[in-house]
Amino acid sequence: MAITIKEIARLAGVSVTTVSQILNQKGGRFSEATKQRVLTVIKEQNYSPNYFASNIIAKKSKTIGVIVPDFSEQFASAIVREIKRHLEEQGYYLIICESDHEFEKEQVLLEQLAKIAVEGIILFTPNLYDQDQRIRKGRYQEIPVVFADRGLNEGYYGTVKIDEFSGVYRALEWLIEEGHRRIGLLMDDAEHYHLAERFDAYRQALQDHQLIIEETHIKQMPLTIEGGYQGATELLRETEVSAIFCCDDMLAIGCYQAVFDSGRVLDQEITVVGFDGGEVTQIVRPKIRSVRQPYKELGNAYADKIRMAIQQPDRQMDDRLFHVSFDPE
């Protein structure tokens, strides 16, 4: 059994009130001698107040819940890392949960997090909450919820949007400058995410440069390495593309594997560009050029929002817009 405030008070020869006040920096009125005596006993006994007892009064758990679709997905992981750094500096604990992309699991997790009284929730989700009354005011059972969904849902605390268009457009422009005329596209199959903006940028870039958009150059695939492998294999077999733009780094990795297996030389016979700019693109050789997400900025934005939402749950916040970037080096 851990030691209690009562015991500390007894040992220091004061009342529990005194101990409590001194412990919580509200002891200005006590004599220096008393303060020292109490602090010494606290130190000696290595006492710290019972977390639950304090919280029942303070109603603060200093804990924030984060729901991500998949721990191994690098987009969310990279952002969560930033969020974590940011929020832990402020003395918050993070509980990170995995939803497997499923709306139902998100509900269960929201419920659980509410039960353990997290102070706020950051929800990475591919799902639409537009109709959800419970979450309409940015709250799930009184707890502020901030969406980290690239602007899919209109959050009460302002939407965080990412301009993907300009970065993708820039990447395509670069490929065209490099002399590529037949550029394949590996895009999502709209299973979880709809990466329409990236598709639009691809089309617009080709069009602006008088290139014809060939249906056969476009493959819709699950956003996985296997998806990329299969899509690229088909492109290599059926078309004459000399470059492939992948709407996701995992697709690009699969693409690399397919090019390798086809015996072609990367960057010489086939150039691959990815999207997200994750670590993995820097690990393989040759490095994958990839449109980079503003991870740091996004992490800060979400962390800021949840912090402000906790402090002022009724205050609405501005929308924020961030940009991806493309740098072929």
Place this chain on the structure above:
Amino acid sequence: MAITIKEIARLAGVSVTTVSQILNQKGGRFSEATKQRVLTVIKEQNYSPNYFASNIIAKKSKTIGVIVPDFSEQFASAIVREIKRHLEEQGYYLIICESDHEFEKEQVLLEQLAKIAVEGIILFTPNLYDQDQRIRKGRYQEIPVVFADRGLNEGYYGTVKIDEFSGVYRALEWLIEEGHRRIGLLMDDAEHYHLAERFDAYRQALQDHQLIIEETHIKQMPLTIEGGYQGATELLRETEVSAIFCCDDMLAIGCYQAVFDSGRVLDQEITVVGFDGGEVTQIVRPKIRSVRQPYKELGNAYADKIRMAIQQPDRQMDDRLFHVSFDPE
């Protein structure tokens, strides 16, 4: 303000005792009618007991702390994933913290986790705790601590050891069978980890096959991609090795990059073998053959230990031994 048990009692026309008992499956003695009435009100109001108030009595947070040296290190991540799966099934929450390999940060985190009353702590650490009185009995301030350190520290709840020797030996044997006579070694520089067992297996395997151990074939490097790159670059420049055994997958990745930059063809001119068998080895092409850690088994072992330690903090447990494996396909 969330609704309280008092309010539920009022709405159901019963006492708080009744509500509490029914809520905690101790309501056998109440009439079916009462039970239904109470449960209905609870449901209607979407009531759940205040987490802190319950815990102050139950003294259970259902939370477990996990300390890892580095979130992006794949060895610990892969195991934590298993631990998480296992423990969340049992209704525990995990709080995962990062120590940056530092003993001092571990101390701060242990302190913090104790303060928020986690029920147990799993400590991934490269540091020695042998002398640490506070943790001698497997506890830090009453909280059970299980070491996840490959058997470095002698834990109160039994040591989890990994036999690395046989797997590394097998890998070297395979290289020799493949005809390699000059095999380089990239090993740790003993900064955080001392991978002596892997080194021993390398030496023993060469010796058993009448191969001379050349000092120039062995490079000590930090366990990073950069370390692997630099070590391999030196080996390729200074020696005639046709294979390189890397004591860590990150070294192997760096190795791959160095071979690529040197213009040599992987698996034809240089064969690289790694250690850990992480995902990354399956992403690059050609795939990296790598000695595989028993992630699943390790995760289960740590999860089991902490669960039992929580339930029976004074019971000592058996040591456990797991094996790495090597399968060149």
Place this chain on the structure above:
DNA sequence: CTGAAAGCGCTTACAG
């Protein structure tokens, strides 16, 4: 400068 007392939301003997 200090402390007795009420109260946070809950659970659990105990009495009827």
Place this chain on the structure above:
DNA sequence: CTGAAAGCGCTTACAG
């Protein structure tokens, strides 16, 4: 079958 009361460990008006 049911509830009044004590108590968990703490904080916070309030009185002196």
